[in-house]
Amino acid sequence: MRILVAGGAGYIGAHMVKCLAENGHTVTVFDNLSSGHPEAVRWGRLVVGDVLDRPALDAVLQADRYDAVMHFCARSLVGESMSQPLVYYRNNVLGTLTLLEAMQTAGVDRLVFSSSAAVFGQPLSERIDEDHPLAPINPYGASKWMCERMIEDAVKAFGLHAVALRYFNAAGAAPQGRIGESHQPETHLIPNVLRAVLEQGSAAPLQIFGDDYPTRDGTCVRDYVHVDDLAAAHLAALQLLQQEPGMHRFNLGNGAGFSVREVIAAAGRVCGRRVPHQVAPRRDGDPATLVAASDHAREVLGWKPRYTDIEAILETAWRWHRAPVY
Numbered sequence: 551m552r553i554l555v556a557g558g559a560g561y562i563g564a565h566m567v568k569c570l571a572e573n574g575h576t577v578t579v580f581d582n583l584s585s586g587h588p589e590a591v592r593w594g595r596l597v598v599g600d601v602l603d604r605p606a607l608d609a610v611l612q613a614d615r616y617d618a619v620m621h622f623c624a625r626s627l628v629g630e631s632m633s634q635p636l637v638y639y640r641n642n643v644l645g646t647l648t649l650l651e652a653m654q655t656a657g658v659d660r661l662v663f664s665s666s667a668a669v670f671g672q673p674l675s676e677r678i679d680e681d682h683p684l685a686p687i688n689p690y691g692a693s694k695w696m697c698e699r700m701i702e703d704a705v706k707a708f709g710l711h712a713v714a715l716r717y718f719n720a721a722g723a724a725p726q727g728r729i730g731e732s733h734q735p736e737t738h739l740i741p742n743v744l745r746a747v748l749e750q751g752s753a754a755p756l757q758i759f760g761d762d763y764p765t766r767d768g769t770c771v772r773d774y775v776h777v778d779d780l781a782a783a784h785l786a787a788l789q790l791l792q793q794e795p796g797m798h799r800f801n802l803g804n805g806a807g808f809s810v811r812e813v814i815a816a817a818g819r820v821c822g823r824r825v826p827h828q829v830a831p832r833r834d835g836d837p838a839t840l841v842a843a844s845d846h847a848r849e850v851l852g853w854k855p856r857y858t859d860i861e862a863i864l865e866t867a868w869r870w871h872r873a874p875v876y
């Protein structure tokens with residue numbers, strides 16, 4: 551198939567491009583490089599452009615016949631979304647709207663969309679399945695919810711077929727491939743833990759935001775899902791769209807939660823070094839526990855994460871962070 555990967559120069563998108571190419575698909579990446587890296591696009595053609603730019607999208611979508619679009623573009627810093635909500639709604643919601651319009655015009659009717667666990671807001675249950683109420687508590691999560699809603703309406707109205715994949719915490723890096731996680735600023739735990747290891751003595755220690763949560767060791771518990779496992783779920787989603795038209799939603803996590811202290815301890819073992827850290831106050835809006843119930847993805851997509859062990863995930867991330875290419 552010929553696939554347009556919007557946002558394919560970013561962390562998860564670049565791993566997707568690698569996976570698509572390895573499975574025989576032809577890829578064009580469309581990315582404005584606002585948080586992506588041209589060096590990460592190693593298995594496809596890169597077109598630099600913005601999903602808000604309708605003529606640029608039209609030019610790409612009409613130059614070739616695409617079988618599907620995968621849409622990873624977003625601003626995704628929760629804290630920043632609280633202080634700049636309109637920037638988030640413009641980029642994430644209007645960007646998705648513009649992409650949907652351009653797809654409709656070009657007659658491309660299959661979409662896999664990067665949604666997020668942030669659509670659920672404060673969890674009402676220990677594990678979050680697809681029936682959990684959608685009640686985002688920040689503009690980032692609300693923007694993803696709005697996108698899902700627009701996509702669903704487009705599916706009903708004009709025969710688009712779509713899968714929304716709600717990732718929990720993407721983590722790790724392709725074991726081979728010279729691609730990895732590189733955000734600026736970095737807000738994700740694992741890259742920050744590894745940075746604290748690499749920069750000890752010269753930089754501030756890792757901050758643990760709160761150690762008085764109702765969890766087994768008082769720190770927040772999250773579900774870390776390997777980025778290659780996410781890419782495999784997208785591939786299965788593409789296949790599903792060929793067999794089962796309509797709108798589908800899946801929660802993607804590895805189903806096991808790890809606390810911040812457990813991640814720090816595992817990183818210490820993987821790196822063979824101490825992780826300098828200190829406890830800081832809680833951050834607003836951090837739920838104690840966020841763990842996915844991914845049974846639906848297992849049953850319908852036949853998806854089974856290969857990386858269930860936090861040390862195995864950390865090893866792949868460590869390989870990248872010790873010698874990042876970008």
Ligand SMILES: NC(=O)c1ccc[n+]([C@@H]2O[C@H](COP(=O)([O-])OP(=O)(O)OC[C@H]3O[C@@H](n4cnc5c(N)ncnc54)[C@H](O)[C@@H]3O)[C@@H](O)[C@H]2O)c1
Pocket residue numbers: 556557558559560561562563580581582583584585586587599600601602621622623624625626641645664665666667716717718719720721733
């Ligand atoms: N990383 C995670 O743990 C996680 C969890 C849940 C959901 N998500 C979602 O997955 C997607 C990918 O996340 P990521 O961590 O790879 O982020 P990323 O920032 O590394 O990648 C996003 C890519 O989209 C591009 N982009 C952003 N706005 C654009 C625009 N208007 N036009 C064209 N390109 C644009 C960026 O340049 C970047 O290359 C995002 O939609 C994010 O919200 C990520």
